[in-house]
Amino acid sequence: MGLNINKIREDFDILKKKINNKPITYLDSACVSLKPRQVVEKINSYYNEFTACGGRSMHRFGNRVTDEVEKSRGVIKKFINSKKENEIIFTRNSTEGLNIVTKSLELKKGDKIIQTDKEHNSSLLPCLVLKENGVLHEIVKSNDDNTFNLENFENKMDKSVKLVSVVHTSNLDGVTNPVKEIIKIAHDHNALVLLDSAQSVPHKDIDVKNLDVDFMAFSGHKMLGSSGTGILYGKEHLLNGFKPFLIGGETVTDSTYNSYTLEKIPHRFEAGLQNYAGIMGLGEAAKYLMRIGKSNIEKHETNLNKRITEKLIDDVKIIGPEDSSLRGGVFNFNIEKTDPHELALMLDESENVMIRSGAHCVHSWYNAHNLDGSARATLYFYNTEEEVDRFVEAVKKVSKLLL
Amino acid sequence: MICLLALIVFGVLGIFSATHRIIAKEALDCVFRRVTLRKCTTGLDKRLKSQITGKLMRSHPKTAKTVYKNFEIISWFFTLVLIWSLIQSGISGYNYAIYGNCNGKTNGEEFCVFDPAGKGKFSTLASNYSGPVVFPDIDDDPSIGPKDAPVKIIEFGCFRCPYTKKAEETMKQVLDYYGEDILFVYRDFALSENHPHADVHAEAVNCALDQEKYWEFKNYMFETQTTMESHTVEGMKKLGEEFGLDTQKFNKCIDDRDYKEEVENDLIAGIKAGVYGTPTFFINNKTIVGPRDFKTFKKIIDEELEEWD
Known part of the structure; x- marks a missing residue:
C-alpha cells in the first residue's frame, strides 16, 4: 500500500509554514527529521499532565512516568524486534551508544577494530582514541562507487579482530552496507559487531534478531523523536558483562561508603534523571513509523531520489553510486567550481530550500578524497514530488548564477 | 573585504x-x-x-x-x-x-545631527583674518549692569541674523536670573554679505542710542525681524517712526551714517577676536557660539562666579 502523503503532511504543522510567502522545502532529514503532532503532543503531556521522576517516586505521577518510559521501551523492542526489553538502553543519541560499547569492551593492546572508510565521527573517533592504548585500527576501503567491498573486508579479518564497528547506512551517500554478510563473517572470526544505524533505523525495516547483530546504536531525532534521545541495543549476555562508565542515580540498587551494587541492565546504563518526555516521544515516533510502514517509507524515498537523480545527473557530480536505488534518501553532490556552503545558503535564502553543506561529520572521507565538502539533500516520507522538483529547479537556477 | x-x-x-x-x-x-x-x-x-x-x-x-x-x-x-x-x-x-556645530565655522546654518534643535546654529562670516587673536573689550558700546560685575558677557550679534534673534530670549533669562552679577555688552557684527543692509540695521539701532532708546529699539528690531517688509534704509526710517523715535533726528543720523565707523570697528574687533558667526558670546574668557539654552550659559556663569568668590 502506498503512502497518502497529503494526509501524512497534515500531521506536520511546520510544513504549513511559509517564508516570504513561499512554502518551505525541508531536505535535511538525515540531520534532524521534522516532528509530527502526535510526537509533540506526547512530549507535552509529560510537562502538562504528569511531570515527575521515573523509577523513584511512588506517587501517581511518578508511577505514570515509570510506566510510560517502560511502555516506550516495549515499543522500541518491537520496532527493532529485539528479544527482550532489557536489551534496549535509552541514551542521548547514537554517539553516546557508540561510545558506551567501544569503551566498555575494554579492548587490549594488540586487539583490532575494523571500520569502513565512511564512518561518521561519532563512530570513528571513539575507536581512534583506543589506538592510544595500542589497539589496532584498520579501515576497509570501499569500491570506487563508494559501495562496500566485502572482499576487502574479509581480507582484513583475522583472530586479532575483536570489534567490527561499521555504519549501517551511510549519511555520506545513503549507501547501505551488507551488514547481514558482515556480521556473519565477523562472527565466524569471533568478533563482535557494532552497527551505527542512525541513518538506517528511521528508513528501513530493522530486525536485530534476524541480523544477529551484537550492538546497534541509533538516534531519536532522526526518526521523528525529540533531540537528546537515542537507543543502544545490545545482546543481553554482552551487556551484562559491561561495566558502565557513567554511574550514579538509578544505576545501583545499593551503596555504602565503600561499595555499591549495580542495577540490572538496562538501568545500570541509564545514569541520572532521564529525558522522560523525550523517551515517551521516541516511543510515539516509533509507533508512528510502524503505522506508516518502513518498506513504504523506503520505497517513497527511493522514488524521490530517482526523480532528483534523473533531473540533475548532467548538472552535478554525485557522491556515491550513480544508481539512485543504492543511495536511499540521500542525494549528496557537488557542482564544479561552486562552493557547497554558498549553494546551500543561496537555496535557502532565495527559494526556502533547506539542505546541508559541509563535511557532514565524515571529515576523514573528504580529506582522503581532497574535497572540502559537498551539498546534501536528504529525503523522508513527508517529502513530495513537488518539493523535489522545486529543489531541482532551485539548484539549476542558483548554479547558473554561481557559474 | x-x-x-x-x-x-x-x-x-x-x-x-x-x-x-x-x-x-x-x-x-x-x-x-x-x-x-x-x-x-x-x-x-x-x-x-x-x-x-x-x-x-x-x-x-x-x-x-x-x-x-x-x-x-x-x-x-x-x-x-x-x-x-x-x-x-x-x-x-x-x-x-x-x-558647537558639526559643520565647523564655515557652515553654521547647515543641519547638524548632534544638534537637531539647531541650538548651535549661527550666521557665518568668511574671514581672511590671520593675525593674532585679540580678546574683545567692552569698548564704548551700550551695556547693562555694573562695570565691576564679576561676569562680563560681550555678545557679537547681527540684527538680521535669525540665530541672534533666537538668543535674545535666553539672554533676557540670564540677565533676569543673575542681575547685578553680570555686565552685558552688545557689539555689532553686521554680516552684510549674508544679510544685505545688516550694517544699516546696526547703525540705525545705534542712532536710537542718541535718544536713549537703544535697548528698547534693539528689542523692537528683533521682534519685527521676520515681518519687516523691507530691510532698506527707508525701511529703517519707517520702523523708527513706528516705534516713536524723533524721526527727524533719527533719519538724519541714518542718512549721515553717524555710526558707520562704530559698526565697522565692532566688526573688526569681532574678527580679531576670532568671531566667525553670530551670535557669539564671550563670557569672561570663555566662548559660546549659537543660540544655546539657558542651562549652557548658567553652567559657565556659575563656574565663573565660583572662581571669582
Whole structure:
C-alpha cells in the first residue's frame, strides 16, 4: 500500500509554514527529521499532565512516568524486534551508544577494530582514541562507487579482530552496507559487531534478531523523536558483562561508603534523571513509523531520489553510486567550481530550500578524497514530488548564477 | 573585504546587541586572518555573500548575478564609503566639540545631527583674518549692569541674523536670573554679505542710542525681524517712526551714517577676536557660539562666579 502523503503532511504543522510567502522545502532529514503532532503532543503531556521522576517516586505521577518510559521501551523492542526489553538502553543519541560499547569492551593492546572508510565521527573517533592504548585500527576501503567491498573486508579479518564497528547506512551517500554478510563473517572470526544505524533505523525495516547483530546504536531525532534521545541495543549476555562508565542515580540498587551494587541492565546504563518526555516521544515516533510502514517509507524515498537523480545527473557530480536505488534518501553532490556552503545558503535564502553543506561529520572521507565538502539533500516520507522538483529547479537556477 | 565592512557595521551594532557582537567577533577574526594573509575560516564572508545575493535572487535574478560576480569590488566600494563616512563623522564630532556645530565655522546654518534643535546654529562670516587673536573689550558700546560685575558677557550679534534673534530670549533669562552679577555688552557684527543692509540695521539701532532708546529699539528690531517688509534704509526710517523715535533726528543720523565707523570697528574687533558667526558670546574668557539654552550659559556663569568668590 502506498503512502497518502497529503494526509501524512497534515500531521506536520511546520510544513504549513511559509517564508516570504513561499512554502518551505525541508531536505535535511538525515540531520534532524521534522516532528509530527502526535510526537509533540506526547512530549507535552509529560510537562502538562504528569511531570515527575521515573523509577523513584511512588506517587501517581511518578508511577505514570515509570510506566510510560517502560511502555516506550516495549515499543522500541518491537520496532527493532529485539528479544527482550532489557536489551534496549535509552541514551542521548547514537554517539553516546557508540561510545558506551567501544569503551566498555575494554579492548587490549594488540586487539583490532575494523571500520569502513565512511564512518561518521561519532563512530570513528571513539575507536581512534583506543589506538592510544595500542589497539589496532584498520579501515576497509570501499569500491570506487563508494559501495562496500566485502572482499576487502574479509581480507582484513583475522583472530586479532575483536570489534567490527561499521555504519549501517551511510549519511555520506545513503549507501547501505551488507551488514547481514558482515556480521556473519565477523562472527565466524569471533568478533563482535557494532552497527551505527542512525541513518538506517528511521528508513528501513530493522530486525536485530534476524541480523544477529551484537550492538546497534541509533538516534531519536532522526526518526521523528525529540533531540537528546537515542537507543543502544545490545545482546543481553554482552551487556551484562559491561561495566558502565557513567554511574550514579538509578544505576545501583545499593551503596555504602565503600561499595555499591549495580542495577540490572538496562538501568545500570541509564545514569541520572532521564529525558522522560523525550523517551515517551521516541516511543510515539516509533509507533508512528510502524503505522506508516518502513518498506513504504523506503520505497517513497527511493522514488524521490530517482526523480532528483534523473533531473540533475548532467548538472552535478554525485557522491556515491550513480544508481539512485543504492543511495536511499540521500542525494549528496557537488557542482564544479561552486562552493557547497554558498549553494546551500543561496537555496535557502532565495527559494526556502533547506539542505546541508559541509563535511557532514565524515571529515576523514573528504580529506582522503581532497574535497572540502559537498551539498546534501536528504529525503523522508513527508517529502513530495513537488518539493523535489522545486529543489531541482532551485539548484539549476542558483548554479547558473554561481557559474 | 566584506569582513571589514561587517566588522565596522556589526561592531557599531554590537554596542547595543549581543547577537551582533558575536558576528562582529567573527568578522574581527576573519579580518585578522586576511591581514595576516591567511584564509578566513569562519565562513562569514561566504555567508554574507550568499545571503545578500540569495535575497536579491528572489526579485532581481540578473542583479543578483551581477552582485555575486562583482561582490569583492562592491564590498570594496561600500567599505571605502563607510570609511569616508566614519572620517566625516569624526570631523563632525570634532567640529561639534570645538565649534558647537558639526559643520565647523564655515557652515553654521547647515543641519547638524548632534544638534537637531539647531541650538548651535549661527550666521557665518568668511574671514581672511590671520593675525593674532585679540580678546574683545567692552569698548564704548551700550551695556547693562555694573562695570565691576564679576561676569562680563560681550555678545557679537547681527540684527538680521535669525540665530541672534533666537538668543535674545535666553539672554533676557540670564540677565533676569543673575542681575547685578553680570555686565552685558552688545557689539555689532553686521554680516552684510549674508544679510544685505545688516550694517544699516546696526547703525540705525545705534542712532536710537542718541535718544536713549537703544535697548528698547534693539528689542523692537528683533521682534519685527521676520515681518519687516523691507530691510532698506527707508525701511529703517519707517520702523523708527513706528516705534516713536524723533524721526527727524533719527533719519538724519541714518542718512549721515553717524555710526558707520562704530559698526565697522565692532566688526573688526569681532574678527580679531576670532568671531566667525553670530551670535557669539564671550563670557569672561570663555566662548559660546549659537543660540544655546539657558542651562549652557548658567553652567559657565556659575563656574565663573565660583572662581571669582
